Amino acid sequence: MSTLLQSKTLGVGLGFREPFRSDIFLNRTEIDFLEITADHYFDANEAKQKELELLNENFELIPHGLDLSLGSAEGIDEEYLEKFAELVEFVQPEWFSDHICFTRAGGTNIGHLAPLPFTREAVAVVAANVKKVQRVIETPLILENITYLVRFPSSEMDEAEFLTRIVSETGCGLLLDVTNLYINSQNFAFDWRRFLDGIPTESVVQVHFVGSHRNGKRLIDAHSDKTEEEIWEVFREVCKRTELKGAVLERDGNFPPFDEIVNELRQARTIMQTN
Numbered sequence: 599m600s601t602l603l604q605s606k607t608l609g610v611g612l613g614f615r616e617p618f619r620s621d622i623f624l625n626r627t628e629i630d631f632l633e634i635t636a637d638h639y640f641d642a643n644e645a646k647q648k649e650l651e652l653l654n655e656n657f658e659l660i661p662h663g664l665d666l667s668l669g670s671a672e673g674i675d676e677e678y679l680e681k682f683a684e685l686v687e688f689v690q691p692e693w694f695s696d697h698i699c700f701t702r703a704g705g706t707n708i709g710h711l712a713p714l715p716f717t718r719e720a721v722a723v724v725a726a727n728v729k730k731v732q733r734v735i736e737t738p739l740i741l742e743n744i745t746y747l748v749r750f751p752s753s754e755m756d757e758a759e760f761l762t763r764i765v766s767e768t769g770c771g772l773l774l775d776v777t778n779l780y781i782n783s784q785n786f787a788f789d790w791r792r793f794l795d796g797i798p799t800e801s802v803v804q805v806h807f808v809g810s811h812r813n814g815k816r817l818i819d820a821h822s823d824k825t826e827e828e829i830w831e832v833f834r835e836v837c838k839r840t841e842l843k844g845a846v847l848e849r850d851g852n853f854p855p856f857d858e859i860v861n862e863l864r865q866a867r868t869i870m871q872t873n
């Protein structure tokens with residue numbers, strides 16, 4: 599955590615998506631930083647490399663990975679890690695992030711963020727993988743909570759304790775996705791305030807936010823909806839309890855006019871500055 603404490607506060611940022619390409623420049627003063635999907639710039643063709651250079655010259659960037667697969671018992675893919683390290687070296691970010699999950703099993707990429715059982719064994723796997731990443735990339739890595747549609751009967755603890763143990767074993771900060779937390783709290787009928795009581799809130803470095811999406815009886819993280827009041831309430835509470843360094847709107851689809859994106863960034867900035 600010591601290097602993380604030295605990281606500067608970035609403010610309110612936006613997850614960069616290609617449809618935003620011109621709007622981010624037209625609204626430059628509304629965007630404190632951009633989060634880029636790291637994987638999109640690995641083995642970049644000339645156009646993607648140029649895009650990366652342009653973004654890097656004009657914005658503070660935070661690389662967000664999808665596929666480190668920190669929960670894989672088989673360990674970290676060395677080639678993937680090397681590519682991630684090259685990107686971090688190029689961007690020189692304050693921190694970078696990936697998820698507490700696995701995306702690879704038995705050499706196969708399963709194509710989505712799969713949840714881990716909340717066990718001591720899974721904590722040990724994540725800790726060993728994070729140590730390997732930290733040996734290659736000195737920049738602080740922060741870890742994100744995901745949504746899940748099932749909870750494993752083999753779990754030995756609740757999610758808050760699981761995250762707490764991972765933080766204490768790895769020294770990593772947290773990227774708390776408030777939408778994922780809200781979705782899980784609704785789907786599994788737990789109180790998100792009690793969840794916040796159970797995690798080391800001083801370790802929360804960044805948050806993600808976006809609207810949740812109803813699919814039948816469940817909420818899902820479709821990243822396609824406007825941030826609703828219930829999510830803002832979680833965001834507000836997290837701001838009260840932490841010294842956030844960054845918040846990122848993570849909108850992936852059903853893109854509204856950019857004014858609506860700007861309004862959400864403004865709302866987040868007001869909450870961050872007043873709580």
Ligand SMILES: [Fe+2]
Nearest residue numbers: 742775806848
């Ligand atoms: Fe997220």
